Amino acid sequence: MMIHVAAGAIIRDGSIFIALRSSEKHQGGLWEFPGGKCEMYELPDAALIRELKEEVGIDVISLQSVFSVDHDYGDKKVCLHFFVVDQFSGEPHGAEGQKVQWVSIKKLINYSFPKANEGFVAFLSGLYDLKE
Known part of the structure; x- marks a missing residue:
């Protein structure tokens, strides 16, 4: 069964907000873009919000759909819907107790993400190059 997940790159001033997955979760100990599972009949953008x-x-306030990726981890199949969030209100923080941090876009490739996120990391790193 395919699990649909919405994930967002929250971007501000050339940095991206990332979170460390809990060691108890699937792909625990790796960094991720915040988001989560889509509920039944929930569109990915609504799930991300x-x-x-x-x-x-x-x-x-504003998000843009980038692309979706299907990935089979062997024990779990996911369809990740990636978004860029460049306008928001409030200050992002680990509301569920997770470790979080702002990372410069150019340093994003130095962090370990789940395999299904690699294309999005490459895409975001390319955004940085386009702005230089």
Whole structure:
């Protein structure tokens, strides 16, 4: 069964907000872009807006869909829907107790993300190059 997940790169001033996955979760100990599972019949953008409010305490003002990726981890199949969130209100924080930090876009490639996120990391790193 495919699990649909919405994830967002929260961007401000050339940095991206990332969170460390709990060691108890699938792919635990790796960094992630905040977001979460889509509920039944929930569109990915709506899921991301809901999850970012719950997980990092922000209200999304503007988001752009980037692309989706299907990935089979062997024990779990996911379809990740990636977004860029460049306008929001509130200050992102680890509302669920997770470790979080702002990372310069050019240093994003130095962090370990789940395999399904690699294309999005490459895409975001390319955004940095386009702005230089």
